[in-house]
Amino acid sequence: MGSFREVEVALNEMHAEAVAGIVDRVATRHRRDPTCMLQILREVQEACDWLPPEAIDRLQVVLGVPRTKIEGVAGFYAFLYTQPRGKYRILFSDNVTDRMQGSVALMERLCSSLWVEPGKVSEDGLLSVDITSCTGMCDQGPGLLVNNYAIPRLTAGLVDEIAELIRNKVPLAEWPADYFRVDDNVRRADVLLAAQMAPGDALRAARARAPSDGLMASNMRSWREGLPSGLGGPIAMLDDMKRANLRGRGGAGFMTGIKWEACRNAPLKPGQERFVVCNADEGEPGTFKDRVLLTSHADLVFEGMTAAAYAIGARRGFLYLRGEYRYLLEPLTAVLERRRREKVLGNDILGLPGADFDIEIHLGAGAYVCGEESALIESLEGKRGTPRNRPPFPVTNGYLDQPTIVNNVETFAAAALVALNGGEWYASIGTKHSAGTKLLSVSGDCERPGIYEYPFGVSIRQVLADCGARDTQAVQVSGPSGVCVAPAEFDRVIGFEDIPTAGAFTIFDNSRDMFEVARNYVHFFQHESCGFCTPCRVGTSLLKNLMDKLHNGVGSPYDFAEIEKLNQLLQAMSHCGLGHTACNPVLDTIARFRPAYEQRMTQQDFTPAFDLDRALAEARQMTGRDDAGAHLSSKHGGAA
Amino acid sequence: MSHTFTLDGKTIPFAEGQTILQAADAAGVFIPHLCYHPDFKPHGSCKLCTVKVNGRQTASCTMRALPGMVVESETEELNDERRALTQMLFVEGNHFCPSCETSGNCRLQATAYHLGMMSPHFDHFFPSRAVDASHPDVLLDFNRCILCSLCVRASRDVDGKNVFALSGRGIKTHLIVNAKSGRLADTNFTLADKAAQVCPVGVILPKRHGFAVPIGERKYDKAPISETTEGR
Numbered sequence: 001m002g003s004f005r006e007v008e009v010a011l012n013e014m015h016a017e018a019v020a021g022i023v024d025r026v027a028t029r030h031r032r033d034p035t036c037m038l039q040i041l042r043e044v045q046e047a048c049d050w051l052p053p054e055a056i057d058r059l060q061v062v063l064g065v066p067r068t069k070i071e072g073v074a075g076f077y078a079f080l081y082t083q084p085r086g087k088y089r090i091l092f093s094d095n096v097t098d099r100m101q102g103s104v105a106l107m108e109r110l111c112s113s114l115w116v117e118p119g120k121v122s123e124d125g126l127l128s129v130d131i132t133s134c135t136g137m138c139d140q141g142p143g144l145l146v147n148n149y150a151i152p153r154l155t156a157g158l159v160d161e162i163a164e165l166i167r168n169k170v171p172l173a174e175w176p177a178d179y180f181r182v183d184d185n186v187r188r189a190d191v192l193l194a195a196q197m198a199p200g201d202a203l204r205a206a207r208a209r210a211p212s213d214g215l216m217a218s219n220m221r222s223w224r225e226g227l228p229s230g231l232g233g234p235i236a237m238l239d240d241m242k243r244a245n246l247r248g249r250g251g252a253g254f255m256t257g258i259k260w261e262a263c264r265n266a267p268l269k270p271g272q273e274r275f276v277v278c279n280a281d282e283g284e285p286g287t288f289k290d291r292v293l294l295t296s297h298a299d300l301v302f303e304g305m306t307a308a309a310y311a312i313g314a315r316r317g318f319l320y321l322r323g324e325y326r327y328l329l330e331p332l333t334a335v336l337e338r339r340r341r342e343k344v345l346g347n348d349i350l351g352l353p354g355a356d357f358d359i360e361i362h363l364g365a366g367a368y369v370c371g372e373e374s375a376l377i378e379s380l381e382g383k384r385g386t387p388r389n390r391p392p393f394p395v396t397n398g399y400l401d402q403p404t405i406v407n408n409v410e411t412f413a414a415a416a417l418v419a420l421n422g423g424e425w426y427a428s429i430g431t432k433h434s435a436g437t438k439l440l441s442v443s444g445d446c447e448r449p450g451i452y453e454y455p456f457g458v459s460i461r462q463v464l465a466d467c468g469a470r471d472t473q474a475v476q477v478s479g480p481s482g483v484c485v486a487p488a489e490f491d492r493v494i495g496f497e498d499i500p501t502a503g504a505f506t507i508f509d510n511s512r513d514m515f516e517v518a519r520n521y522v523h524f525f526q527h528e529s530c531g532f533c534t535p536c537r538v539g540t541s542l543l544k545n546l547m548d549k550l551h552n553g554v555g556s557p558y559d560f561a562e563i564e565k566l567n568q569l570l571q572a573m574s575h576c577g578l579g580h581t582a583c584n585p586v587l588d589t590i591a592r593f594r595p596a597y598e599q600r601m602t603q604q605d606f607t608p609a610f611d612l613d614r615a616l617a618e619a620r621q622m623t624g625r626d627d628a629g630a631h632l633s634s635k636h637g638g639a640a
Numbered sequence: 641m642s643h644t645f646t647l648d649g650k651t652i653p654f655a656e657g658q659t660i661l662q663a664a665d666a667a668g669v670f671i672p673h674l675c676y677h678p679d680f681k682p683h684g685s686c687k688l689c690t691v692k693v694n695g696r697q698t699a700s701c702t703m704r705a706l707p708g709m710v711v712e713s714e715t716e717e718l719n720d721e722r723r724a725l726t727q728m729l730f731v732e733g734n735h736f737c738p739s740c741e742t743s744g745n746c747r748l749q750a751t752a753y754h755l756g757m758m759s760p761h762f763d764h765f766f767p768s769r770a771v772d773a774s775h776p777d778v779l780l781d782f783n784r785c786i787l788c789s790l791c792v793r794a795s796r797d798v799d800g801k802n803v804f805a806l807s808g809r810g811i812k813t814h815l816i817v818n819a820k821s822g823r824l825a826d827t828n829f830t831l832a833d834k835a836a837q838v839c840p841v842g843v844i845l846p847k848r849h850g851f852a853v854p855i856g857e858r859k860y861d862k863a864p865i866s867e868t869t870e871g872r
Contacts, residue, residue, distance in 0.1 A: 066805075068807075078809070527810065529811070531812070538729070542763075545763065
């Protein structure tokens with residue numbers, strides 16, 4: 001007899017077959033290569049809305065890897081789901097700028113309109129709403145992601161429209177295209193953003209500057225085999241990079257020419273090659289300049305990567321694009337395709353036989369830590385994004401243990417300019433220790449947020465004047481892992497000799513509570529800690545709990561001392577930069593805005609963080625009660 | 641050819657490729673550690689073995705020794721920090737020493753004694769972690785897991801089984817087992833596996849062997865961890 005049970009089994013089998021079909025199709029496209037695991041998981045999820053166990057069953061077979069490995073990777077990335085999260089997966093950007101623009105109220109509005117609780121899946125399984133780290137739309141926020149596609153410029157009206165579309169189950173592809181329009185907002189352009197360059201110009205210029213003994217043949221050989229001491233072109237390119245004094249734009253400021261040279265000189269074992277990796281995992285809250293470069297100046301970035309390949313002798317490159325910029329994948333793929341047709345990418349570049357270099361795009365899936373170069377390489381290899389033990393460094397032991405350069409998007413764009421105009425020209429811009437220009441992602445309390453390109457050496461005060469900031473209380477330069485600058489320091493300048501920056505420039509006027517700013521940043525680091533090392537994994541959670549305790553009005557000088565102790569421990573013991581800098585926003589705001597903290601120390605003596613009345617919230621929700629009898633009358637501090 | 645570096649003023653010889661911790665170990669000098677085990681590739685995650693090398697702090701289990709390095713380990717500052725890390729591990733999980741089968745044989749507990757830890761200090765997280773008693777011979781009590789990944793490495797590199805792995809991220813990082821059901825019974829794990837022998841705490845426990853050696857007569861009851869050589 002055909003029982004319900006049999007029907008159910010049959011349906012499950014059909015479902016498993018359909019899922020297996022999707023997995024096979026995706027895995028085949030990636031040559032069944034386990035190093036593409038993250039890409040495969042991401043694409044399977046795009047087709048299935050989540051990663052059902054049947055998909056993992058099938059992946060085990062087609063990739064030939066243990067289940068633990070797949071689940072370990074799937075569990076690491078915030079945008080991969082091993083539990084159903086609905087057909088519409090909404091994530092509100094939770095950067096401090098989004099909050100300043102009203103994101104909290106907008107999320108509540110959407111949740112109450114759709115009868116769903118934040119962080120949970122709706123009863124009918126249709127949707128989920130949650131928060132996510134900064135999505136890079138700070139100049140046009142508040143922003144959200146729906147199924148990883150960015151929607152900026154949220155308003156109450158737009159949120160209501162979105163709720164209606166979801167209620168009517170309108171497929172995402174049919175939502176108004178204007179929702180997804182992302183503006184560049186370039187407010188000040190200098191040599192980089194104003195560069196007029198046809199694809200291939202920089203490569204041709206670099207070759208033309210090679211000394212005459214750098215004959216074509218030796219260049220080609222060098223390119224093909226990555227010879228450490230090839231004559232002519234590649235070495236001339238390296239020399240130009242060194243003359244340019246270009247320093248990494250990701251924030252750390254390592255000399256790019258020296259990094260490239262170290263990679264070029266790194267010995268290759270048989271079968272190995274060199275790699276060029278572009279770090280477009282722009283996750284630092286408040287940073288969005290790489291988004292603009294990749295939107296409107298992608299040729300410059302890819303040309304810089306190709307020049308780098310020419311200099312170090314690489315044939316393969318990767319662009320590691322943060323998952324929040326999913327919408328850029330197709331446009332960037334089209335640019336790569338066009339460059340291949342134009343013979344400035346792919347085989348026989350510029351018509352030189354053997355001059356081969358190509359670029360693949362890998363997407364991240366919601367992990368800030370992958371902006372750290374060794375974690376990024378792990379992620380490129382399809383693993384959990386855990387920073388490696390260093391040394392050895394990527395220039396000798398990078399992607400698949402082979403010599404690899406990892407540079408920021410802006411660094412490659414600047415390298416293209418160096419290739420085009422030469423190192424001396426580039427070094428003449430900016431200051432002695434900081435050559436060239438810097439893109440600043442300006443957001444927060446100002447009239448004209450957006451991208452500002454300045455020669456290095458510009459003062460904070462100048463930037464504030466240019467963007468129309470008034471009554472400024474503080475500027476967070478380079479995001480939460482950077483520094484917080486108070487008005488007395490506004491004559492300090494952007495540059496490696498004073499305030500180095502990866503580009504974020506977040507402005508707070510006098511109406512903002514700097515304690516709450518720091519608390520938002522502490523929550524960010526806690527969410528993004530990879531969990532590998534003890535101090536960062538546990539320490540960021542302890543720090544978050546202490547900041548929340550102060551926020552909840554049960555803080556005392558004891559907790560303040562605890563915060564300072566934790567800060568020290570995180571800085572001293574953490575495995576990577578995330579842990580080292582996780583306490584920066586707290587240390588900086590304590591040093592500059594101490595009253596904001598002292599206001600929070602409402603208790604003289606230690607008071608437990610545990611609040612009996614708050615602990616009953618869940619019971620109140622379950623019983624639907626909120627009357628006096630459902631509350632405990634006694635408050636902290638002893639008063640009945 | 642032998643090189644040397646100094647550790648707290650003492651000259652330590654080392655062979656090319658040895659890490660500071662390995663060289664110290666060979667010279668009979670104890671540096672606290674939990675995720676390091678001589679049979680496996682160093683992991684560098686617990687950070688207990690952090691030392692100061694030429695003034696900079698680094699994990700001694702992953703840092704290669706170099707000639708002439710000046711290394712500090714037994715300083716008040718470092719031991720204070722190590723104690724804080726140990727306290728962090730205690731509050732992160734659910735550790736109830738008096739009722740734990742591993743008490744006295746537990747490296748976390750012994751390290752806490754060694755560092756003079758008198759209280760957990762931090763607020764407990766009290767995580768909710770299920771116990772897996774599905775396997776006929778082995779009990780998994782995840783409450784005590786300190787994420788050292790020794791079982792992961794042992795199962796992968798020695799047993800060739802990949803029974804264990806870490807999943808999740810940040811404070812939600814957790815140990816998983818290689819089965820669709822998530823249960824150890826549905827894996828090919830056995831008590832004879834190397835992975836069954838390396839847990840420094842009380843996560844992987846053989847069934848039917850409760851308290852065979854009374855508390856008080858166990859490994860670290862007899863000698864402090866700094867004076868034992870087992871499991872190093």
